[in-house]
Amino acid sequence: MNITKESIDALNAVVKVEISAADYQDKVDKILKDYRQKANIPGFRKGQVPMGLVKKQYGKSIMIDEVNKLLQESLNNFLVEEKLDILGNPLPKMQDDFNWDAEDYAFEFELGLAPDFDVDLSGKNKITQYNIVADEELLNKEVENLQKRFGKLVTKEVVEEGVNIAGSFANEEKGIDKKSTISLEDIKGKVNQKKFIGKKVGDVVALESKGLFDDDHKLMGALGLGHDEVHGLEIPLTFTIEEINVTELAEVNQELFDKIFGPDVVKSVEELKEKIKEDAEKQFQQQADQQLLNAVTEYLVENTKFDLPAEFLKKWLAVAGEKPMSAEQAAEEFDKSEKGLRYQLIEGKVIKDNNLQIDFKELQDFTKGFVKAQMAQYGQLNPEEKDLEDIVQRVLSNQDEAKRLQEQLMGQKLLTFYKENITFKVKEVNYENFVKEVYK
Known part of the structure; x- marks a missing residue:
């Protein structure tokens, strides 16, 4: 067997896989012998069916199946060994003169290659990082809401x-x-x-x-x-x-403070507002962090320039789904997904270049923290370690849930990395103005 790669340009290549009878015949013969032992054909005792008859009935389909298995395995191994970073999957090139009656075969596959590029994180003061504060108007409104709630x-x-x-x-x-x-x-x-x-x-x-x-x-x-x-x-x-x-409205007094926070935790309106401010700004920080991550994403997509193997990707999209697409539909789908693909490549580059990969222990610890927070909402503040580990194991055994948590953890790692490596323009705003500026 012989595998070669021909580079068309920086983003496109063709891999040729040549398979001869010597590569697959032993395997085919072994399977045919096994078929002969098990074949139940009228007129012949079991295990005594002539090999010629077995070959005639099953030989070609077994050979095609084994060639395809060998082809897929060898192609995958070649991509790994050559460290080829491809987009989509290899696309087989159609051959009008292909003949399964031959003994030697040659297959060609088109590849779309990931571009080589650098990510520039030096965009000083070009991205706004919002610091959302709970102003007096919001605090007064929240006090009134508590009065209504306990009224x-x-x-x-x-x-x-x-x-x-x-x-x-x-x-x-x-x-x-x-x-x-x-x-x-x-x-x-x-x-x-x-x-x-x-x-x-x-x-x-x-x-x-x-x-x-x-x-x-x-x-x-x-x-x-x-x-x-x-x-x-x-x-x-x-x-x-x-x-x-x-x-x-409930009166703002010690009775109200105790109902909300427990006996003597809060003893004045000032302390009440400080508690509200602390809780509100924690929630605001989550929204500000998500907005910052979105803003960095937009900035990197807009300012990291590279080409994609667009024509290859359109051809791949046309055949990749459950239902084939027309060329026009595939082009439309590519236009819709191009921005997301660009960020996936950028994110992957940032993760690889800065060793931000997630190991399983990190994911377990993150999941444990998530589970503890969920349990705390239902009053279970000190769960047994074994119970916690059992729940974590069950959660991570669900592939969809594990993927969601992994994405959350990676989002946190990327955000921390961006905060440490990008100089932002910091802007302090109240929540109302944050909503107006970000979601206008």
């Missing part, structure tokens, strides 16, 4: 500002009959709100779906409809009032 519901006779209203939305034509609880503050516009003011339990309010709430998601929840059904919906509605109440 008590007080029934009201009539609808007035600040109340919650329970009732049923209805539209006979659309088959809508949905119990919902709404806040008067969620109703959009003074005109709609005035329709509720002064109403009592049992009253029916006539409304229009269009412009009833400030976004479609609230309308979806109120009417129990899907996104597509709600989009552009313009129908009359009735709302039958069944209950009116308002939340009487």
Whole structure:
């Protein structure tokens, strides 16, 4: 057997695999002998079937199967031994004059090669790293939310500002009959709100779906409809009032502090706000880190230039899936996936060049931390080590779950690496301005 590689250019190559009868015949003969021993053919005793008959009946299919096995094994070994970094999978070149009746065969495969490039991490102050702070306005709002959460519901006779209203939305034509609880503050516009003011339990309010709430998601929840059904919906509605109440805010005092944090953990409004600030900024940090990782990804994709074997990849995409694609569909799919492929290559380069690979012990420790955090949410603060290890083993035995955790861990390692090696433009903002700037 002989395997050779011909470079077409820096990104494309052809591998030729030549297989002769000497490479596969012994294996074929061994299988045929085994078939002869087991063959059950009318007119012959078991094990006494003439070899010529066995060869005639099974010889060609066995030979083709063994040649294909040998071809796949030798090609894979060659790619590993030559350390060829390929994209997609080798594509067999069609041969119009190929003949399985010959004894010697030659197969050719097209390869798409990964590009050689460098990743420049010196983009000083070109990427913004947000430091999100909990400002006084947010802290005051969170204190009020806690007052509502630990407050008590007080029934009201009539609808007035600040109340919650329970009732049923209805539209006979659309088959809508949905119990919902709404806040008067969620109703959009003074005109709609005035329709509720002064109403009592049992009253029916006539409304229009269009412009009833400030976004479609609230309308979806109120009417129990899907996104597509709600989009552009313009129908009359009735709302039958069944209950009116308002939340009487809890007093900000030691009793409230103890209910939230336990006895004497917090003893003043200032300490309460400090706790809220600490918890909020931990959550903000997670969002800021994810945004930073996204921003670095975008920057590296935009600023790391290299070519791809585009034509090869389009041909490969056309045949790689469960259903073949046309050339036009494959080109469209390549355009959609090119950015993701570029970042995979960049990420792989960063990981390899900086030894950021994950070993199994790291993944186990990360999973253990994840499991402990999950258990803590349900009050299991000190699980037995053996129980913890058993759960970790079960989690990692699930391939999908193991892959998800591995991706999370790699994201953390990359983020730490980027923070240590890229100089960012640091910007301090409150949460509202962070959302405006990042998700505008």
